[in-house]
Amino acid sequence: MDSVREKILDSAGRVFAERGYKSATIRQICQAAEANVAAVNYYFGDKQQLYLETVKQAHRRLSTQFPLPPWAQDASPESKLKGFIRAMLARMIGGKATPWEQQLMLREVLHPTSACRELVEEYFRPQLELLLSIISELLPSDTAAHRRRQAAFSIIGQCLFYRIAGDIVDMMAAADDEHHFTIEQLADHITQFSLAAISNTSPFDDRDNNARQSTSIA
Amino acid sequence: MDSVREKILDSAGRVFAERGYKSATIRQICQAAEANVAAVNYYFGDKQQLYLETVKQAHRRLSTQFPLPPWAQDASPESKLKGFIRAMLARMIGGKATPWEQQLMLREVLHPTSACRELVEEYFRPQLELLLSIISELLPSDTAAHRRRQAAFSIIGQCLFYRIAGDIVDMMAAADDEHHFTIEQLADHITQFSLAAISNTSPFDDRDNNARQSTSIA
DNA sequence: AAATGATTAAAACAACTGTTTAAAACAAGT
DNA sequence: ACTTGTTTTAAACAGTTGTTTTAATCATTT
Numbered sequence: 001m002d003s004v005r006e007k008i009l010d011s012a013g014r015v016f017a018e019r020g021y022k023s024a025t026i027r028q029i030c031q032a033a034e035a036n037v038a039a040v041n042y043y044f045g046d047k048q049q050l051y052l053e054t055v056k057q058a059h060r061r062l063s064t065q066f067p068l069p070p071w072a073q074d075a076s077p078e079s080k081l082k083g084f085i086r087a088m089l090a091r092m093i094g095g096k097a098t099p100w101e102q103q104l105m106l107r108e109v110l111h112p113t114s115a116c117r118e119l120v121e122e123y124f125r126p127q128l129e130l131l132l133s134i135i136s137e138l139l140p141s142d143t144a145a146h147r148r149r150q151a152a153f154s155i156i157g158q159c160l161f162y163r164i165a166g167d168i169v170d171m172m173a174a175a176d177d178e179h180h181f182t183i184e185q186l187a188d189h190i191t192q193f194s195l196a197a198i199s200n201t202s203p204f205d206d207r208d209n210n211a212r213q214s215t216s217i218a
Numbered sequence: 219m220d221s222v223r224e225k226i227l228d229s230a231g232r233v234f235a236e237r238g239y240k241s242a243t244i245r246q247i248c249q250a251a252e253a254n255v256a257a258v259n260y261y262f263g264d265k266q267q268l269y270l271e272t273v274k275q276a277h278r279r280l281s282t283q284f285p286l287p288p289w290a291q292d293a294s295p296e297s298k299l300k301g302f303i304r305a306m307l308a309r310m311i312g313g314k315a316t317p318w319e320q321q322l323m324l325r326e327v328l329h330p331t332s333a334c335r336e337l338v339e340e341y342f343r344p345q346l347e348l349l350l351s352i353i354s355e356l357l358p359s360d361t362a363a364h365r366r367r368q369a370a371f372s373i374i375g376q377c378l379f380y381r382i383a384g385d386i387v388d389m390m391a392a393a394d395d396e397h398h399f400t401i402e403q404l405a406d407h408i409t410q411f412s413l414a415a416i417s418n419t420s421p422f423d424d425r426d427n428n429a430r431q432s433t434s435i436a
Numbered sequence: 437a438a439a440t441g442a443t444t445a446a447a448a449c450a451a452c453t454g455t456t457t458a459a460a461a462c463a464a465g466t
Numbered sequence: 467a468c469t470t471g472t473t474t475t476a477a478a479c480a481g482t483t484g485t486t487t488t489a490a491t492c493a494t495t496t
Binding site for chain 2: 020109110112116117124125147151153154159162164167168172186189190196198199200
């Protein structure tokens with residue numbers, strides 16, 4: 001059931017993810033798919049539309065392959081947070097050889113194209129909402145919305161870092177630990193770090209608008 | 219004193235930063251520099267060497283334009299941390315229109331080329347070491363090296379996030395707050411978040427190697 | 437078996453790529 | 467004014483790009 005169209009779509013995903021839109025060539029894609037160059041235009045019209053279809057399919061695959069974790073109600077918010085963080089790390093740096101779907105998404109995050117708006121609404125925003133709901137359980141109920149969101153971004157940022165700067169981290173760590181960078185250990189650290197930060201958040205210390213620089217320090 | 223060579227170097231920086239190595243064309247660069255196409259080969263040999271020179275120059279400019287903050291000894295570690303975070307944020311998202319030097323560096327982080335190793339040793343590592351020295355003042359002296367490094371990565375990750383996902387964040391925040399994303403306010407939050415996390419770190423709770431998943435939660 | 441429509445294949449297209457060439461323009465020293 | 471060495475220019479080169487064309491192949495129906 002892997003028709004030519006589907007094989008091209010799959011190869012295109014890998015090539016686009018690895019080389020980016022401009023650098024990826026139709027001939028590379030078709031060679032990987034064992035198809036003729038003209039097949040792309042026959043099935044998709046042109047390169048641009050092929051790319052859009054590829055991004056859509058990446059979104060579809062990720063949504064089914066890594067659905068939002070379901071342990072929503074019974075568990076403690078702490079364990080939910082850890083589950084969320086672990087799932088996020090697994091998606092991002094799982095299997096060492098990161099799936100092309102995730103790579104493509106990252107490219108869209110970095111340099112949004114016309115395919116991005118849909119991704120935000122259907123993929124990123126639901127994840128953020130889930131994380132926010134977990135965080136809300138851990139913070140005083142009167143915490144301002146923007147402070148919850150900043151906490152969420154702090155958590156996401158920690159996870160994203162190892163995806164973004166993984167190669168650099170390896171260069172810096174070099175010869176040192178190395179074995180401290182498994183997903184499980186990273187999840188441990190980020191969860192512990194973030195829980196400590198959140199539980200230590202003083203709700204009265206809301207410097208909110210117009211932060212004075214002269215007030216300084218923390 | 220902006221000779222043809224220097225004008226090409228400057229234009230190349232902007233074009234490489236915006237379009238990437240492969241997609242940037244010599245004709246684009248030379249047109250922006252008001253020079254002949256042959257000038258690149260005359261002064262730099264070929265495209266690859268021009269790129270290497272460009273990265274080196276970006277490193278040089280950043281190092282002089284944004285030197286490592288000097289308030290190293292007198293201040294409290296908390297204020298030092300905040301200063302570091304603010305400087306890092308300013309470098310990354312300062313001026314709204316990010317300078318091409320920083321964009322180029324980020325490209326090297328994401329997809330390291332042969333120019334990367336030098337950047338790591340001369341630019342990234344010194345910054346990491348400085349951050350680690352600040353963190354060490356805030357943690358028990360018997361804290362393992364890899365835990366300090368993970369704390370550092372958690373802080374850097376939080377800053378990097380707004381650089382990486384800035385466009386997406388804007389898309390999500392949309393119509394909502396907006397004015398909560400100034401550098402000063404981000405620095406406030408990240409500093410507060412990280413200090414809370416660090417000061418709440420229990421040094422005895424070192425799950426170190428072979429983390430059991432069954433032990434679960436935090 | 438013939439005919440119809442969908443699919444594949446090879447070749448060609450014009451535009452663009454990095455790079456080279458060979459001659460012109462320029463500057464400075466004699 | 468002539469020479470020498472450096473810089474700039476326009477043109478051309480060979481290779482690659484996305485896309486199109488035209489004919490061949492395949493599967494299905496009549």
